[in-house]
Amino acid sequence: ETGVTQTPRHLVMGMTNKKSLKCEQHLGHNAMYWYKQSAKKPLELMFVYNFKEQTENNSVPSRFSPECPNSSHLFLHLHTLQPEDSALYLCASSQDGGPGGTQYFGPGTRLTVL
Amino acid sequence: AQSVTQLDSHVSVSEGTPVLLRCNYSSSYSPSLFWYVQHPNKGLQLLLKYTSAATLVKGINGFEAEFKKSETSFHLTKPSAHMSDAAEYFCVVSGDGNDMRFGAGTRLTVKP
Numbered sequence: 385e386t387g388v389t390q391t392p393r394h395l396v397m398g399m400t401n402k403k404s405l406k407c408e409q410h411l412g413h414n415a416m417y418w419y420k421q422s423a424k425k426p427l428e429l430m431f432v433y434n435f436k437e438q439t440e441n442n443s444v445p446s447r448f449s450p451e452c453p454n455s456s457h458l459f460l461h462l463h464t465l466q467p468e469d470s471a472l473y474l475c476a477s478s479q480d481g482g483p484g485g486t487q488y489f490g491p492g493t494r495l496t497v498l
Numbered sequence: 499a500q501s502v503t504q505l506d507s508h509v510s511v512s513e514g515t516p517v518l519l520r521c522n523y524s525s526s527y528s529p530s531l532f533w534y535v536q537h538p539n540k541g542l543q544l545l546l547k548y549t550s551a552a553t554l555v556k557g558i559n560g561f562e563a564e565f566k567k568s569e570t571s572f573h574l575t576k577p578s579a580h581m582s583d584a585a586e587y588f589c590v591v592s593g594d595g596n597d598m599r600f601g602a603g604t605r606l607t608v609k610p
Binding site: 474483491 | 540603
């Protein structure tokens with residue numbers, strides 16, 4: 385589990401706040417992912433970065449803004465969120481974005497939007 | 499396109515008895531299949547992975563899964579449940595590209 389770290393582990397924010405989630409992988413991987421895990425729903429893929437380039441944006445609202453400055457770091461910038469955005473946000477990495485690659489997950493950030 | 503269906507949202511077993519978590523998949527491609535486990539307040543941990551080699555895949559903590567193409571299934575089993583196995587289990591299918599589709603999860607409860 386220490387291969388992919390996420391901070392903070394818990395975050396409470398108001399709808400007008402701006403905050404950022406951070407993910408760091410220590411596995412030498414080239415692809416990184418953001419997922420949203422809500423109660424009673426399957427994991428939803430939000431964004432994919434492959435060699436620092438965004439290769440997928442899964443129809444995510446613009447109030448979520450990803451940033452990938454290098455292959456080891458991934459951020460999710462949050463702005464004017466809604467209560468329904470409360471969820472566990474998981475970061476993952478894989479060797480590359482190719483088919484069948486194993487993804488390794490961080491512990492997640494539990495986000496609560498008031 | 500691919501999808502995965504976990505047939506049970508909740509499975510309850512007694513400690514020391516076998517575990518069976520069922521998963522059916524659909525894929526237009528030769529799929530890769532995974533089982534992940536998530537303990538409370540933790541991220542997902544890979545249990546095992548199938549990638550068109552042996553159809554019986556052995557994973558960590560005594561778990562294994564069998565790929566059955568004719569039944570489009572990839573069920574997860576363990577001969578003897580331990581209290582520490584209580585968690586949420588996710589079946590995942592990956593086909594073309596980096597698109598991994600997760601099942602809705604099966605919550606495993608282990609009774610003493």
